[in-house]
Amino acid sequence: FLTNWFYQGIPQADTSERVYKITWLLLLSVMSYLLIGHIFTDRTVSRIVLSLASGHTLNWILNSNQSVIFVHRTRYLKTTPLKLFSHLYGIRDRIVDKEWVLISISSGGISRGSMNEHSDIDVNIIRRSGLWNALKSLLFSTIERIRADFNGIPLDIIISDNVEHFLSKTDGNERFVVLADPEQLVDNFNIESISLKEAQRLNNINDITNA
16 A cells, blocks of 8 residues: 555656656645645644645545555455456447557456456557647546546556557567557567457456447
C-alpha cells in the first residue's frame, strides 16, 4: 500500500502521463490547502504538509487502480480469468476506433496463458503525437481505471508518448496481445503478437459471448 500510494507509477510513466499526474497532484493539493485553511489558520507548515498528503491521496484514488493492490498484489480479493477477459474485450471495443490510438497491446499472464484468480490486466497504449491526443489518451486511461475499479478489475494501463517508450519496457522476448493496430505497425517490431481471440484460447476461456 505504502509504495503504491507514494510512487503512483509516476517514475515509470512517460512524459505526458507524468506531467498529468503531477498536475493533478498540485491542483488537488491547492484545493485541500484552501479547504482546510480554517483548521490550521496559524500553522502554515502543518497546513502545507496536510494539504500535500491529502492531494497526493486524492490523486492516488483518481489516477490509480486500487483493485491491483487488493487482487493482484496482496491477493486479498479474487477475480476470474473469464471476468478479466470480458473486461478486456470491453476495453478493446472502446479503443479500437479512437483516432488518437497508434497501437494498443496487452501483455503479462494473458499472453503467456497463465491468467488466474489473482491476475491483473496490463494494457499499454501508444498514442499519436500532439497535445490534444495526449489529453484524450490520458482522460481515457483515467476513466478506464475508475471503470475497472468499480467492477473489481485490477487494471494496469500505461500511456506511451511514442514507440520508443513502449519498446523500452520489453526485452523483445515477450508475446503481446494486439488490441488495436490500425496501421499494422506491430509486425515491424520483431515481437511475437497474437489476437485477443487467440489469447482467449491460450487461456482456455471458451464461453465469452459477443467476443
